[in-house]
Amino acid sequence: MRHNFGAGPCILPQEVFKQAAQAVLDFKDGLSILEISHRTPEFENVVEETTRLIKELMNVPEGYSVLLLQGGASLQFAMVPMNLLPEGKTASYIETGVWANKAIKEVSAFGKANIVASSKESNFTFIPKDFTIPEDSAYFHFTSNNTIYGTEFFDFPETSVPVVCDMSSDIMSRVIDVSKFDLIYAGAQKNIGPAGLTVVIVKDEILGKSGRKIPSMLDYNSHIESGSMYNTPPVFSIYTAMLNLRWLKSKGGVAEIEKENKAKAQALYTEIDRNPFFKGTCAVEDRSRMNVCFVMQNPELEKPFLKFVEENDIEGLKGHRSVGGFRASIYNALPITSVHTLIELMQIFEEKHQ
Amino acid sequence: MRHNFGAGPCILPQEVFKQAAQAVLDFKDGLSILEISHRTPEFENVVEETTRLIKELMNVPEGYSVLLLQGGASLQFAMVPMNLLPEGKTASYIETGVWANKAIKEVSAFGKANIVASSKESNFTFIPKDFTIPEDSAYFHFTSNNTIYGTEFFDFPETSVPVVCDMSSDIMSRVIDVSKFDLIYAGAQKNIGPAGLTVVIVKDEILGKSGRKIPSMLDYNSHIESGSMYNTPPVFSIYTAMLNLRWLKSKGGVAEIEKENKAKAQALYTEIDRNPFFKGTCAVEDRSRMNVCFVMQNPELEKPFLKFVEENDIEGLKGHRSVGGFRASIYNALPITSVHTLIELMQIFEEKHQ
Numbered sequence: 092m093r094h095n096f097g098a099g100p101c102i103l104p105q106e107v108f109k110q111a112a113q114a115v116l117d118f119k120d121g122l123s124i125l126e127i128s129h130r131t132p133e134f135e136n137v138v139e140e141t142t143r144l145i146k147e148l149m150n151v152p153e154g155y156s157v158l159l160l161q162g163g164a165s166l167q168f169a170m171v172p173m174n175l176l177p178e179g180k181t182a183s184y185i186e187t188g189v190w191a192n193k194a195i196k197e198v199s200a201f202g203k204a205n206i207v208a209s210s211k212e213s214n215f216t217f218i219p220k221d222f223t224i225p226e227d228s229a230y231f232h233f234t235s236n237n238t239i240y241g242t243e244f245f246d247f248p249e250t251s252v253p254v255v256c257d258m259s260s261d262i263m264s265r266v267i268d269v270s271k272f273d274l275i276y277a278g279a280q281k282n283i284g285p286a287g288l289t290v291v292i293v294k295d296e297i298l299g300k301s302g303r304k305i306p307s308m309l310d311y312n313s314h315i316e317s318g319s320m321y322n323t324p325p326v327f328s329i330y331t332a333m334l335n336l337r338w339l340k341s342k343g344g345v346a347e348i349e350k351e352n353k354a355k356a357q358a359l360y361t362e363i364d365r366n367p368f369f370k371g372t373c374a375v376e377d378r379s380r381m382n383v384c385f386v387m388q389n390p391e392l393e394k395p396f397l398k399f400v401e402e403n404d405i406e407g408l409k410g411h412r413s414v415g416g417f418r419a420s421i422y423n424a425l426p427i428t429s430v431h432t433l434i435e436l437m438q439i440f441e442e443k444h445q
Numbered sequence: 446m447r448h449n450f451g452a453g454p455c456i457l458p459q460e461v462f463k464q465a466a467q468a469v470l471d472f473k474d475g476l477s478i479l480e481i482s483h484r485t486p487e488f489e490n491v492v493e494e495t496t497r498l499i500k501e502l503m504n505v506p507e508g509y510s511v512l513l514l515q516g517g518a519s520l521q522f523a524m525v526p527m528n529l530l531p532e533g534k535t536a537s538y539i540e541t542g543v544w545a546n547k548a549i550k551e552v553s554a555f556g557k558a559n560i561v562a563s564s565k566e567s568n569f570t571f572i573p574k575d576f577t578i579p580e581d582s583a584y585f586h587f588t589s590n591n592t593i594y595g596t597e598f599f600d601f602p603e604t605s606v607p608v609v610c611d612m613s614s615d616i617m618s619r620v621i622d623v624s625k626f627d628l629i630y631a632g633a634q635k636n637i638g639p640a641g642l643t644v645v646i647v648k649d650e651i652l653g654k655s656g657r658k659i660p661s662m663l664d665y666n667s668h669i670e671s672g673s674m675y676n677t678p679p680v681f682s683i684y685t686a687m688l689n690l691r692w693l694k695s696k697g698g699v700a701e702i703e704k705e706n707k708a709k710a711q712a713l714y715t716e717i718d719r720n721p722f723f724k725g726t727c728a729v730e731d732r733s734r735m736n737v738c739f740v741m742q743n744p745e746l747e748k749p750f751l752k753f754v755e756e757n758d759i760e761g762l763k764g765h766r767s768v769g770g771f772r773a774s775i776y777n778a779l780p781i782t783s784v785h786t787l788i789e790l791m792q793i794f795e796e797k798h799q
Binding site: 093095098100102103108109112113120122123125127129161162163164166173196280285288304306308322324325328331406407 | 446447449451452453454455456457462463465466467469470474475476477479480481482483515516517518519520522523527547550551553554632634639640641658659660661662663675676677678679680681682685760761
């Protein structure tokens with residue numbers, strides 16, 4: 092069995108792969124999920140169930156819409172200011188990594204971005220804590236988990252302005268209070284499902300105030316009005332996301348998976364701190380429970396260690412080039428046994444090289 | 446065996462379903478295609494091969510880029526004027542159906558649309574022939590095949606301005622000369638692959654002239670520069686499209702499939718014209734080879750006929766609500782034996798009700 096620590100698109104439960112493969116062969120009456128019309132009652136049920144499962148698993152309050160879109164978080168970087176930032180106004184952003192930075196850059200076509208804080212000078216190894224969000228900001232945007240650097244927000248910023256969050260890499264990994272957010276978006280390809288789907292959760296009342304003419308496909312309201320069926324949706328990605336959300340529900344939902352995620356992260360960080368060959372790269376209090384970044388005390392041992400784990404069925408452990416070392420992505424579907432295997436390999440490596 | 450005449454997402458070859466299902470279970474070393482990073486060499490090869498197959502099958506000349514995007518033709522309705530229409534300029538469109546009309550509507554956020562001709566008053570039963578494209582148009586846009594109404598352009602408009610074509614429902618069904626076009630786009634979910642992928646073929650030199658600040662994800666140049674990997678692409682849809690394009694190549698390519706498509710369309714239209722119970726809905730010279738629309742001479746027999754064919758394994762024959770009657774979509778992957786089965790059922794129905 093391979094242990095997939097890849098950062099995304101990432102591991103999903105084995106039973107989801109089996110069910111998805113079966114639907115590619117025969118979804119209904121011998122027809123593949125790839126050849127059915129998105130307007131059939133069967134697929135309308137899939138969209139309905141997927142939307143309902145997201146609402147249920149995240150306890151989405153009344154007054155919010157859940158949308159199943161395309162284009163990834165990168166398209167949201169533009170859609171957010173297009174929909175929420177009136178001409179000449181300013182939106183506040185906190186710069187905690189490359190993805191936050193990309194979101195900031197996309198504001199310029201629509202208005203001005205105000206960077207309230209940044210950890211860029213330390214290569215994003217921590218989450219800035221002391222910053223002020225101007226009350227005349229059109230909204231405040233942050234990235235709840237920084238996939239590349241392995242930092243995560245544990246205390247969400249309090250502000251009177253609308254809060255927008257890129258939750259791509261930690262959505263549904265922990266219980267959050269959706270009512271504290273005005274817009275949440277996430278590329279599906281970590282904890283939701285395969286690539287090709289983007290989930291948006293938006294408080295309806297914040298929309299329609301930009302004063303801007305917005306193309307239909309880029310207007311959240313078009314997708315709300317059409318129930319995520321404004322045009323042909325990414326059928327297979329939605330179907331597989333539904334299977335994965337069913338799995339999450341069967342596991343006891345987000346509160347239960349959060350316990351497992353905490354146990355996985357704690358076990359791995361404990362080993363990183365104990366093992367004299369390794370060290371974490373981030374401020375301890377900001378350490379992500381999804382992406383565990385670490386390096387070796389002796390950088391010359393990094394190649395041999397990577398080779399050693401890869402020979403032992405570990406996949407995707409190489410760190411992002413901007414951090415180096417290793418990144419163990421331990422998303423919902425990664426079993427704790429995979430974490431235990433990695434820890435064991437770290438200990439064997441330690442013994443061998445002492 | 447079921448005969449899938451659905452208008453899209455539509456039938457793909459059975460062997461493509463089998464290969465795609467296998468990759469969901471095991472793409473490489475026991476890992477699913479759904480859990481691999483899009484930055485692995487294996488998936489980079491998939492993007493490269495898919496792009497190369499499109500270029501090869503369509504004989505795309507030098508100076509053009511082939512892009513694998515998301516958002517469907519509907520997002521292209523906005524991206525085309527955003528990228529090609531300078532502020533205050535006019536683009537020319539021909540209105541040949543609901544999709545052409547939707548494309549026209551999206552221009553208003555960027556400039557002015559000039560409708561050179563329309564067949565709206567006849568419920569789009571024909572392709573207008575006599576029209577003038579003003580030479581100061583930023584571009585001319587048309588829809589090569591009108592999925593809902595069953596009409597298709599067989600003589601492409603000649604003009605000195607850049608030509609943009611929504612080829613969603615007949616791309617790769619017949620040989621076309623790409624050099625006569627400046628931008629071709631197509632939602633994948635007819636002849637290319639499953640939903641969730643959009644193909645764009647663009648002449649590089651027409652880009653970068655709008656004078657407009659374009660968000661990165663909506664700028665064709667971002668995708669050209671990044672080789673369709675600006676952000677996480679729709680991995681599974683691209684992979685399955687690659688399988689389908691391999692199949693098309695193995696069949697002898699577009700020229701060979703065009704012969705089959707002509708034979709399928711001819712057989713079915715011949716029966717519609719011969720059988721006294723049926724009649725076609727479109728001008729004979731504009732009849733689509735992809736979507737064959739027909740009604741019954743006696744509308745009261747339409748429900749019984751639909752029930753009869755559905756009991757005999759025919760899927761997706763019901764016409765679009767704006768036309769009524771029946772629509773037989775006979776895309777590349779639909780075998781001619783399915784067309785023969787439908788013709789036989791039309792003949793049996795004729796005998797029974799005489």
